[in-house]
Each structure stands twice: as structure tokens, then as C-alpha cells.
Amino acid sequence: MAKRASGHVTLSHVARACELSISTVSIVLSEAPLSRHVAEATRQRIRAMASRLGYHPDVHARSLRRRRTQTMGVLAYDLSDPFCIPVVHGIEEALQPAQYFALQVNAQGKRKLFDRYLRMILERRAEGVIVIASWIFEEADLLADIEKNHVPIVIVGRDLTARRIPSVLVDNKAGGVVAMQHLVSLGHRRIAIVRGPEELFDSEPRWQGFRCAAAEAGIDLDPRLVFQLPNRLDPRSSFEGGVQFAKEIVSSGISFTAVLAFDDLTALGMIRGLTEAGLRVPADCSVVGFDDILPAAVATPGLTTIRQPLEEMGQLAAERLLATLNPSDSDKKRYPRLQMLAPQLVVRASTGGPQQAGPIPE
């Protein structure tokens, strides 16, 4: 057992044990075209020995020589946001058949970490990078190095086509429209709205969707029923924001029969706040979320929400990147730079018709 005292088994160990050259062993174990010429018996012998010694090729040496790493960087702006999980999952799903490895890192919403991890991804020579981020951050210089090294990039969660970066995202405005239409069709007219943080890309288009659909239905949005989440990066803060707004709105005495929340956590916060204030959901007030993350599905009542096709978005991003890297003849279909996916209304138990005998003070 020619094995170094410490460290990994290498080709040369296997070669020595087989009494063959390193080349032959490499050719067989990496299944290079030349391995056709290696006697079947030899091949068997080599493979057996390799697995007996526990040999695993060194990716670093291989990447160095082949000048390909079979690696994709996945930079999530905040993995603790439930939003990211399915996206990452979709990416992995797409990468697997291509034998690519996802280097996933989590910037935890911190700009400094974002920088650092982007650098690490570059140092690891990822062939492409997928950024999952809906926060609006100053990315100009961040992405400059990526360009200097000719690494293709795709962003999931916001539209950066203005900077010529391919973008995959949900049609937030359409989602807003659908959400509002759902409430309108149930008969609601006095609808409270919680707008998302200004620094979040999704906030504006969702709000526009709400407004357009309201206008179309001839509904005036009472400005006293419109709330605005602050710019807090912790995803849990939107839950607390929801709780607080619910209490404010109830104690204000202004009449309303439904709430459109910026996202699911805000909606769940609203439900908590409304419940603690003595209202029942959906009997006294309907609540609609946005995203369809796990907590929305397992809460009681289940939360009516707008589902983003997160997994599909991840998949699309990865596939597009793979196509860029390996422009195989057949794969010449052009991807539009902006891929905007349709959201989907998921009706659960948190919405219903407005209460008949609602007191309308003021």
C-alpha cells in the first residue's frame, strides 16, 4: 500500500500498485477516448485497485489541466429567506444532469460578505455565476471583475437588463393584479395594503399591480389603509411589521375587510396581529400574501397567496448559463435577456367574502 503518511491517494499510488504508468491509469480512470485501446483486463485491474485504495481524482489538478472546472457559482443574497431555498433547488436540479457542481454561498444580506463570496467564486474559477437577489444594491464595481474575467452571469429576482445582465424573475405586477382581482371578485372594496421596503426590487411593481387592478375595478384605495414596510434586511422583520400594522389599523377604527400584504411573512404577521386584536381570518378580514413559501402552506388557516415559480426560475437560470457555456449545435435557441414568469394565484383558507354587517365608522 504505497500511500503517503498523510494526504490523499493519487494517480501515482494507483499506478505504482498496478505497476503501470500514471498515464495509463489516468486514461482509464478518466475514461478518456484513448481508453478504448487499453486491454480490458488492464482496465479492470486499474479500476479495482483504484477503488480498493479509495482513489478520487483531484479536482484541482484536473481543473488546472483541463481548464474547465465544471462548477457554477450560486450567490444568494440571503439564504435564510425562504424564498431562496426552492430557487437553489431548481438550480441544482438543472446542474446535475450536466455534471456541474453548484458552489453555493450565502451573503446573509451583508454587502461585505457579498463581495467576499463573489471573490471566492471567482477564485474557484466558477464557469458562470447565478446571483439570487431582489435587494437593490450598488453592484457596478462588484460585477466589474466578473466581466474582466469573462464569466457569464444571470440574476434571479430582479431586472438588471438595463445593465445588460440576463435576468429571470416573476411578473410582480401581474401578481399584484391577480391578488387584487381575487379580493375584488370576492366582493371586497375596502382593502388595506402593505407595501414592501423601498430597497426591495419587487415592491414597486407589486404595488403598481395592486393599483392598476383597483383602478380597473373602480375602487379607491384609501391612503390611510396603505402601509409601508421599512428597509430592514432581516426577512423576519416583515413578520413583525405585519403584526404592528394590524394593530395600528384595528385601533384606528377605519373600516376594511381585507389586506393585501407585500409577502407571505407580512401576511402571516397581519394574521397574528388581527387575531390578537380579536378579529377572525377570514370571517372578519381576508388576507392575501405573496411568494408561497412553506410557512404559508402549513399555517392554519392556510394562506391565500401568489405563488412564484421559484424552482422553475432557478432551473431556467441554470439552463441558460449552461447553454452559454456549452453552445452545442442543437441548443442554439436564443434566450431573451429578460425572462419574466407568470405568477399563480393559490387560494387557501385565508380569504373569503366580506362580512355582511361590518360596522363602518368614520
Add this chain to the structure above:
Amino acid sequence: MAKRASGHVTLSHVARACELSISTVSIVLSEAPLSRHVAEATRQRIRAMASRLGYHPDVHARSLRRRRTQTMGVLAYDLSDPFCIPVVHGIEEALQPAQYFALQVNAQGKRKLFDRYLRMILERRAEGVIVIASWIFEEADLLADIEKNHVPIVIVGRDLTARRIPSVLVDNKAGGVVAMQHLVSLGHRRIAIVRGPEELFDSEPRWQGFRCAAAEAGIDLDPRLVFQLPNRLDPRSSFEGGVQFAKEIVSSGISFTAVLAFDDLTALGMIRGLTEAGLRVPADCSVVGFDDILPAAVATPGLTTIRQPLEEMGQLAAERLLATLNPSDSDKKRYPRLQMLAPQLVVRASTGGPQQAGPIPE
């Protein structure tokens, strides 16, 4: 700009641009001890040029030469299980100051993927591996290659010390005891229990905790109130199991005033099922979960549960591995092979005293 048509900027590009040797540039940019001898002006010039060209050292070449990768493998048995997120976060937290990179991969509960990713981690020459897995799987041969290559390993979520593998986990039995005691102290005597899947490590000790505490309180556990989740690997299936058991138990007519669920998703499923059957939580029935994942905190009523110090577990695992790899003099403190952390009762709104006038048929 001496740059290859395609590909990354390398030391030799920077060297040529500076009219210096590769060695000098390397010494400066990697801040080797020798860089003390390099003139300050030269250092500045090199650094400026490197950043102008967008140079990033190639970790593959570096790892090859240095024979260290500054990389740790993190193999989660199922990342879509909310359980894993905080653990991974804790690991990252501990790895960061040591300048280690976490190679995190997600086996999605599939044995085949587990194998494949373990291989990838080995090929990437991770210096250590952290496995996050509470499922009981046949790991003997899986881990053999890790040993052959002298890669230290730690497992989070179950006790594998019998196989001489350092293990970090929560004291499930103690958690079971605390959960039961909480219900008993509220006055409950007729308590339903949902046991976890047999293939899950946590199931047995939690059940033992429930039983011990019940025995100590002089409570008989009615076998008709004990349910058993099937061996399904999808974490969402436990939610559905909870829903179903709730309906069964209600329609059976057997009296009960509280439920101890195997984990939070099961508990949330129970709440859904009980609610749909017309019972109120906690007025008609108290429910306790286990784990304290995000959905438990944002549901209404908030779920009373047993919190696992997940983040801390991840941190501990990573620190122990780092200590193994860099046995710096001061760090000689011995880690016990089994690190069992205390769980913590988190009281929220899903538990309360038993209903006074409960009908007790049978």
C-alpha cells in the same frame, strides 16, 4: 493588456504588465513572508496592476501547490428540511473567521445523491466533512473512502459515536421530558402522541422522554392515542400525517386534551386537522411541537415547541473540525466525542390549561 483571448487573468499577465517576474508578483499578492523584502513602491505597483486587470488567484493551482484547500464539505441530508438552514448558518459563522470555505451540498434525502456528493467533496479535497443527517442510513461503505483518505468528519443530528464518529446533537430525550412536563404542569392528563418515523434517529429518544416523564407524573399513555408517522423522507409528509391523525383521533371519539407531536410540521398539521374538525387550539386542545423552525414562530397561534440550538450545533461541529485540522497549541482542549446539547422549551400560544368541561366518553 496582455490577456488571453478567453479565460482568466493570471499571475503571468500581471507580471508581464509590471515587467517583473512571476515570483515577485506572487510573493506580494499572496503576502508571503518574503514580501517584507520587496520595495514598498514595487508592492504598490503590483497591487494596483492586479486590481486593474481584475486578477484573482486560482485556488486550484494554489491548493495543488500548498496542499491545503481551506475548504470544508457540508453534506446536508435534506436542505429543504427547515431544520438544516440554521445548522448550515452556524457552520458558516464558525468557518468565516478561519477563512474556510463551505462546500455545501444537498442530498435531497436521496441515497444516490448522498454518495455522489460525498464523492464530489472528496474530489474537491475538502479538509473535513460535516454531515447533517438524522435519517438512519447505511453509511458503512459511504464513509470508508473518507477514512481511507484521512479526512476528519463530524455528524450533526444523530449519534454515531458507536462508529467512532464525533457527533453533535440535541438531547432528544430531555426535550421529550420537558415537553411532557409542560403539558402536565398545565393540568393535562389525557395526552395524544405522534411518534416520529422509525428510520429517523430522533424518534426513539423523544418517545422515551415522553414516556419517562409521563410515568413520573403517574400518567398512563392510552395506546389508542399514540400514532406513528410512516417512513416518508419528504419533510412535508409529516404535516400531512398530522392532519390525518387529527381527523382520526377526533372521529374516534376518544377524549384527549393535548397533543405532543414529533416535530413542528407534524404539530402544525395537527392544528390544521383539529381546526378543520371544529376544535380550537389551545382552548379545546393544546399542541406542542419540536425543533422550533420558522413556520412554528410565524403561525397563529404561535406554536409551543422544544427548540434545538441548531445554529450552535453547526458552530460546534465546525469549530471542532477546525481544531482537528489546525491543532494550534492553545487549542488543546479536548472535545468529547459526543456533544449533546440541551433543548429549550419555548412557550407560545398553542398550549393552555385543559378545558374544564370535556366530555369523556368511552
Add this chain to the structure above:
DNA sequence: TCTTGATATTCAAACGTTTGAATGGTATAT
């Protein structure tokens, strides 16, 4: 003038792979 001792820089080998070209075979066709 010759050491000695800094300081500033370069040489060259090595890390573990891959792979185009080369090597010696042996069998078949001319």
C-alpha cells in the same frame, strides 16, 4: 580588495492531472 550583510528580485521544482505525440510491439496486406 575582499568579506559580510543587507535588500530586492529571480530560478526552478513541485503539486496531481491530462493529452498529443511517440514508442514498441504484433498481425495483416502487399
Add this chain to the structure above:
DNA sequence: ATATACCATTCAAACGTTTGAATATCAAGA
């Protein structure tokens, strides 16, 4: 006998970096 083809294997160079040893320059001390 010689060329041709194929088979099984090996040579050697390269990928981008690090680093112990070597070199070159200059100043000061003997």
C-alpha cells in the same frame, strides 16, 4: 521483405501557483 494498420502503453509538457534556494546589487566594515 516491407509497408500498413492497429494495439497497448509510455513520454513529456503543460495548467497557475508557491517557495526554498540562488542571484544580483549595493553599502559598509575589515
